[in-house]
Amino acid sequence: LERLAAFLPLRPPHSKARQRKSKQRREKKRREEKKDEKGKEERGREGERQQKRRKRKKETSKGREMTIFNLFFSKRAQVALISVLCLTFFLVFSIQSRLYLCSFSSPSLRHSSPILEVAQLSKQEDALKKLLSSSMKRGGGGKGVSSSGKEVGRMNEKEGQSRLRIAVISDVHMLGYQRRSEIDRKWTDRQISAIFRTTTSLFRPDLFLLPGDVLDENYVPAVERQESRSRFFAATAAIGATPIVITAGNHDVGKGGGLLQELVAEHETHFGDVNSLTLLRLPRVDSESSSRHGRSDENAADTATPSSIVLPLITVNSMALFVGAPDPLREKTMSFVTSLAYHLTPTTSTGSILVTHYPLYRENDEVCGKEREESGGVTYNARSENLPRKGEVMEKEASSQLLQYIRPAAVISGHTHAPCMYKEVKEETGSEVFETTLSSSSWRMRPDASFHIMDLAFHAVNTTHGYLHTDITMCSLPHEHYLIAVIIMSAAVCAVLVRRAMRDCTQRNTYVLPKKA
Secondary structure: OHHHHHHOOOOOOOHHHHHHHHHHHHHHHHHHHHHHHHHHHHHHHHHHHHHHHHHHHHHHHHHHHOHHHHHOOOHHHHHHHHHHHHHHHHHHHHHHHHHHHHHHOOOOEEEEOOOEEHHHHHHHHHHHHHHHHHHHHOOOOOOOOEOOOOEEOOOOOOOOOOOEEEEEOOOOOEOOOOOOOHHHHHHHHHHHHHHHHHHHHHHOOOEEEEOOOOEOOOOOOHHHHHHHHHHHHHHOHHHOOOOEEEOOOHHHHOOHHHOOHHHHHHHHHHOOOOOEEEEEEEEEEOHHHHHHOOOOOOOOOOOOOOOEEEEEEEEOOHHHHOOOOOHHHHHHHHHHHHHHHHHOOOOOOOOOEEEOOOOOOOOOHHHOOOOOOOOOOOOOOOOOOOHHHHOOOOOHHHHHHHHHHHOOOEEEEOOOOOOEEEEEEOOOOOOEEEEEEOOOOOOOOOOOOEEEEEEEEEEEOOOOEEEEEEEEEEEEOOOHHHHHHHHHHHHHHHHHHHHHHHHHHHHHOOOOOOOOO
16 A cells, blocks of 8 residues: 555645646736747737837828929829910910011011102191191190100110001090909900000010000999009000000990080090101111012112101091081191191192091992901991991091091001901092001900001102002911910819829838738
8 A cells, every 4th residue: 555655646625726726827927028038029009010110100201201302203193284384474474475476477467658749748748847846835645655745756776766656546445443353354455455565575666656445434433544544554664665646435434415524635645646646757668669669770769859758647536526426626636737737738649648436438348458357246336237237337427537637658446356458539628548447455355356567667759759558467466265265174184293293202102011921
């Protein structure tokens, strides 16, 4: 038994309980060790996460700082930048580029007046200067920007110029505050300002001529009219010291029975006389005229002939010649015309240029050239419509009186908002008269606005005779509807491309956690 007990030792009855407790202690120790190991692992992973998070934040901020730099290396971004530059160029230089092309285009029409006598023109010049000096002594002549009562033109011997250039911009219609929004006013003011600024820099005209309708709303409070005039002066600030002649239009002073003396007085205070006379000094050209008329060198103009001549530019208040106009204004206009006719030469053509807001009497625009479109629009009539019935031209009697008294070589008018150039032999003058009716220069009147550049020169046939040569170039502005469509499409394309380029650059510089194995 002793040997058996030594070989198989007997344990006390409570040995199983001790084993169970010992096992529990061991398991608890293992759990604690496992927990410690797990905690260490978690702490290590958390540290790694924090480190990676800090690294990712640093990389992301670095990516954001480098986004503009990285834009230059993205294909989409390059396309977007090119689009933005093209859009900017198109917006800034659209009008300038169109007019720059116009400066190289050939004249739309050439016209030569009947033969003029140099001696008669010299006498006429002396008489007109006396008339101007007497009117200035009586206090005549307009204030403001009008060049009424002045002599305009270069003595071009030093500059080598062979013409006098006139920029004719009609019906600008500075929008008012009753029927138009602020966006319309800002858009139109910017366009009108671009016309004057670009015309001054590209064409360098000797004179700006506006045949009426500077304002768009006349029967409004005086404060609003003054605001519109102030915006017009701001738009024309770029012309500097270049003289400007402005005649009145129906939107400025009214028409016929609606013609108000108060509006006429305001117009004369700010823009000059509604009936004015400006002397244009034109240089003499010899070579072209001699060869054109087949004259020999013996009969060509020599040094005894004056190097330049003076022709009158006459503006008339055509609104006062309609039926129902106030008698004082009508009498004042007719007195101006008759007194001027007394000092003009009694020949078939005085070589003068007549400027009125309303065109001379004509039945329709079928006599116009190819620049006149067939269809009409919101602010202009169709080519075949009856103009006298709608009151779009001067009355026949008034038109005949102006032709009979002034006997112009050329007539410039506006109002219809549609371009028209034609020649016609008038019974009142017995000679061919050339009339140019201008389109509106404002996008709010018609989307395909335009204006004209006139080059005048006196071509001497010989020592005693010559003729007035006129080159007229019609300069069209960019079509407003096409311009707006291009702006919207370009802006949308640029926005999409820039957005995608920004997103690509951000994704390329963002840290992504590696996937677990």
